[in-house]
Amino acid sequence: MLNILRARIRQGHRTVAYPRGEPILPDRFRGCPHREAGLCKTGCKACAEVCPTDCIRRTGRDGWQLDLGRCLFCGACAQACTAGALTFTREYRMAARTRNALQLDRDSLPPVEALRGAMQNIFGRSLKLRQVSAGGCNACEADINVLGTVVYDLGRFGIQFVASPRHADGLLITGPVTRAMELALKKTWAAVPEPRLVIAVGACAIAGGPYCDHPETLNGAGALVPVDLFVPGCPPHPLTILDGLLRLLGRLKRP
Template sequence: MLDVSLARLRQGYRTISYPAHVPPLPDRFRGLPVLDSARCPDGCRACVDSCPTDAITCDREGLRLDLGRCLFCTDCIEACPAGAVEFTQDHRLATRTREELVLGSDPLQLAAALEAKSRRLFGRSLKLRQVSAGGCNACEADLNVLGTVVFDLGRFGIQFVASPRHADGIVITGPVTENMRTALLDTYAAVPAPKLVIAVGACAISGGPYVDNPEVHNGCGSIVPVDLFIPGCPPHPLTILDGLLRLLGRLEEPSTT
């Protein structure tokens, strides 16, 4: 017992101070993409043609990027000769609607909080049931990380529970394969109303790399109503946490110092 106590003292305080401060992210981190249509040479479609999920389009209004389809793979950056697309270190990506995930010249409209009645119900105690609807386990792993001492999701009153009957909502990962469709619907039905649905990752939002495959449903939006979209492949734990706290109206813009 003494050895355990001494080891704990040596380790110090491990929980990050987020949302008061944003911890430093590694240089390889890929956050919110930025588009600069002014750099596009006339007729160049290199970034559009390189995208494996058709997340990028180009029309008379310039470049558009669908965060719900984006795999953050950098194929577009490597293909573009003019640097019209780049990834920033901004971890904030979550939105309330599917349409808001389409980036153009306007800034991303980050997720707004639930209405006052829902915030009173869920704002201080939110229980979630996670449903892996055919996922590869990457998004699931980053959801699990939120329960570690570093992020300590429980300090915000948010917990994952074993039964949908004990939950206030469900968190969906994966493209919703045909084999998981009934299981997802049964889980959704088992959650008492009112309830929330949160789609995490490109697969859950659009089908991700499996988009338009006949064995998937291109995400969960066509199966159940979605209250929060958290894009990424997979989204960073900070991105997920940011979206959850915004939904509950518990997030002020953190300092980067």
């Protein structure tokens, strides 16, 4: 008993200051990509050519579009850009309410709109989620698990992961949705009482990630169920997931 108390004192208080204080991210963290249009060379397709998931498109003469939902944040595009027009910022706030909002052809992403009306009343202060991994590689899953540790202490926001879909207000889906998980995912979704939410976490769950267009997968959760929140990343940083969840619930007042 004394040993346990000694260890407890030693380990100290370790919950992050976020959301009150500033989040701490590694200096090499690759967040939202940014293209400096002025530096981008006309007709150069180097970034698009090296992208492993073909998430970058050059449109027209000078147009440029990056699908953040497919991006693996590998940094190959920025490395290929000899003009230095393409960089990865340390912006971790990248979640979006619609698939379209993840098309990055402007300076910043539109902010996540909070749930409204009855949905806000029902879920705003208490959200129970059932997690379904459908081909996830255990990196997204690991960083969702992390939200439950003392570091992020998800419970303080009234968000909790539950064991049964019948106890849940929604699903949090990871993985490209393999064909083998199609039936299980459909059944799990059907078992969640309405109104229900669906949150797709990671490049795989949004659009198939590195496995997009593999016949073994369905290119993400959207193929089977309507998605209310998309969280990009491979895997998304825990703060990116937390930020998305809090904004969806209207719990984050800061920009």
